[in-house]
Amino acid sequence: MKKILMTGNEAIAEGALQAGCRFYAGYPITPQNELIAYMAKHMIESGGVFIQAESELAAINMVFGASAAGARAMTSSSSPGVSLKQEGISYMAGAELPGVIVNIMRAGPGLGNIWPAQTDYFQATRGGGNGEYRTIVLAPSSVNEAYNLMQDAFDLADRYRIPVILLGDGILGQMMEPVLVHNQNPATNGKISRLPVKEWALTGCKGRKPNLAASFRLAEGKLEEHNIHLQEKYKEIRDNEQDYEGLFLDDAQVILVAYGTMSRIAKGAMNKLREKGIKAGLLRPIALWPFPVNAFTKNLGPKIKYLVIEMSYGQMVEDVRLAVNGSSPVEFLGRSGGGVPAEEEIIKEVLSLNEKDI
Amino acid sequence: MKKIFSRPESLRDVSTHYCPGCGHGIAHRLLAQAVDDLGIREKVIGVAPVGCAVVAYDYWNFDCCEAAHGRALAVATAIKRVRPANIVFTYQGDGDLAAIGTNETIHAANRGENLTVIFINNAVYGMTGGQMAPTTLLGQKTATSPRGRSADKEGYPLKISELLAQLPAVKYIERVSLHSPQEVLKAQKAIKQAFQNQIDNIGFSLVEILSPCPTYWEMPPNKAVEWVRDIMSKEFPLGRIK
Numbered sequence A: 001m002k003k004i005l006m007t008g009n010e011a012i013a014e015g016a017l018q019a020g021c022r023f024y025a026g027y028p029i030t031p032q033n034e035l036i037a038y039m040a041k042h043m044i045e046s047g048g049v050f051i052q053a054e055s056e057l058a059a060i061n062m063v064f065g066a067s068a069a070g071a072r073a074m075t076s077s078s079s080p081g082v083s084l085k086q087e088g089i090s091y092m093a094g095a096e097l098p099g100v101i102v103n104i105m106r107a108g109p110g111l112g113n114i115w116p117a118q119t120d121y122f123q124a125t126r127g128g129g130n131g132e133y134r135t136i137v138l139a140p141s142s143v144n145e146a147y148n149l150m151q152d153a154f155d156l157a158d159r160y161r162i163p164v165i166l167l168g169d170g171i172l173g174q175m176m177e178p179v180l181v182h183n184q185n186p187a188t189n190g191k192i193s194r195l196p197v198k199e200w201a202l203t204g205c206k207g208r209k210p211n212l213a214a215s216f217r218l219a220e221g222k223l224e225e226h227n228i229h230l231q232e233k234y235k236e237i238r239d240n241e242q243d244y245e246g247l248f249l250d251d252a253q254v255i256l257v258a259y260g261t262m263s264r265i266a267k268g269a270m271n272k273l274r275e276k277g278i279k280a281g282l283l284r285p286i287a288l289w290p291f292p293v294n295a296f297t298k299n300l301g302p303k304i305k306y307l308v309i310e311m312s313y314g315q316m317v318e319d320v321r322l323a324v325n326g327s328s329p330v331e332f333l334g335r336s337g338g339g340v341p342a343e344e345e346i347i348k349e350v351l352s353l354n355e356k357d358i
Numbered sequence B: 001m002k003k004i005f006s007r008p009e010s011l012r013d014v015s016t017h018y019c020p021g022c023g024h025g026i027a028h029r030l031l032a033q034a035v036d037d038l039g040i041r042e043k044v045i046g047v048a049p050v051g052c053a054v055v056a057y058d059y060w061n062f063d064c065c066e067a068a069h070g071r072a073l074a075v076a077t078a079i080k081r082v083r084p085a086n087i088v089f090t091y092q093g094d095g096d097l098a099a100i101g102t103n104e105t106i107h108a109a110n111r112g113e114n115l116t117v118i119f120i121n122n123a124v125y126g127m128t129g130g131q132m133a134p135t136t137l138l139g140q141k142t143a144t145s146p147r148g149r150s151a152d153k154e155g156y157p158l159k160i161s162e163l164l165a166q167l168p169a170v171k172y173i174e175r176v177s178l179h180s181p182q183e184v185l186k187a188q189k190a191i192k193q194a195f196q197n198q199i200d201n202i203g204f205s206l207v208e209i210l211s212p213c214p215t216y217w218e219m220p221p222n223k224a225v226e227w228v229r230d231i232m233s234k235e236f237p238l239g240r241i242k
Helices: A008-018 A033-042 A056-068 A079-095 A121-125 A143-160 A170-174 A222-240 A261-275 A293-297 A316-324 A343-357 B024-037 B072-082 B094-100 B102-110 B160-164 B181-199 B221-235
Strands: A002-007 A023-026 A049-052 A073-077 A099-105 A136-138 A163-169 A176-181 A244-247 A254-257 A280-285 A287-289 A305-310 A330-334 B044-048 B063-066 B087-093 B116-121 B170-177 B204-210
Touching (some): A002 A008, A008 A033, A008 A099, A008 A143, A008 A163, A008 A170, A008 A176, A023 A033, A056 A073, A056 A079, A056 A099, A099 A143, A121 A163, A136 A143, A143 A163, A143 A176, A163 A170, A254 A343, A261 A305, A280 A293, A293 A316, A305 A316, A330 A343, B024 B087, B024 B116, B024 B181, B072 B087, B072 B102, B087 B094, B087 B181, B102 B160, B160 B170, B160 B204, B170 B181
Parallel strands (some): A023 A049, A023 A073, A099 A163, A254 A305, A305 A330, B044 B087, B087 B116, B170 B204
């Protein structure tokens, strides 16, 4: 194990390689270019395949093919590029193919700009493409956590045969922080890890019946049957894979809710609020889907207030309101388009919420 | 008595969904025969398109993969790169390969992916009800060119095979037809060659097959094969292109 200073984008790539990713296809887009460059440099040393695709569409459909062939496969992009990938993600969800898609978000809509944002939350957590499906969404708040979550992303993808999205923002992708690099578990086809062998993979039909990787189900009743199976799988994921970090939730009267980069600023605000004697806490969802509903239902009541802070004009706040279901007040603070809510803004907002009570 | 003709092992014993007189059934069989003849059934991974042949995997008795409309060559590229010892092919129509998937087609060819491509050109979108294809002939009436394709508004029939032949990484392109038994035999030979090339690591190989679509050409099957012979093959000349 050694400590290396890396950008978030490089750490994600290294984390993927350590987790046994052996296929990467991508297309250049800011602010995630260090990731594709790192893969171009290091994938071959890992014995894997790197392809600079002709388009985002081609890249995600290459991931579809590589995954169908049994490889741990991923792509990465930033917001406008991830919109283009939605076709392939929907097909992967339908065909139950694992894979990891990294979105280092920038501000939109449209070409927007290259400043950090958290405005793709809806797209990531609601499926994003056509049809009714879900993807697991993980949101790291530090470079080191981004590195570690890549192992989880590939393991979850294989365990549930589902696309997994790692959702970061331009700050996380670009900033450098120390990473504890270690040999993770390069699980491949279940030989090393506890994951099941990929009996469904396309390997040639020697000694078995032919396999098929497809989302198409034309025969009457077959698609509905498949969709019911998908919904059962999603329920299992909701029951088992909620993930969050909580700080001072046992005594908090104002709970700040933020994910990714935003949660670090919220944490700073929380500490300063506690210095002022205000019982603030922090709830940081690590998995955005499945949303950590259980963390909220444990901390409810008219005396507990929630303040949701996002680099958006209010997306995750909808999930918080659904989780809280009217049992506690839920307030919101957010900016997007390049602006990031500052520590002082959060403190001011909390203080004004407290005044409103009096 | 010696059995000289039977269903290839690579073709399943199922009833067809294709229209009477359609060329897909013949092309499926030729492909299955080539796979059997080369003894590669247990190594083959087929990539099916979106279009009339969307369920081609219901007919083939080997591993298959779906691809989104036009993306077959991106999917196939990845499968082959991950599993270079397998034999990977795409089977695509004109809309799939030469309209919505033109980008994937040109770039897979330009990278020289060691793949076999079977390209069915029937000058029309069949699955969706007979709309204009990139390969629709000038003057040909379709659901979306009701007055006939005009060069000034819709451009010319796209000769994607000739276009691909310009790329240095492309190794083999041949255009064949299904309009007579003699031409079917030539098609069989070309398909086999395109697979042999992949086995020999030669590189990107494509066989374009002119195929009748009696339903959306609004012709009886016998007239449709005559149209391929007399009209379509004049616009798309048969033979080795590269």
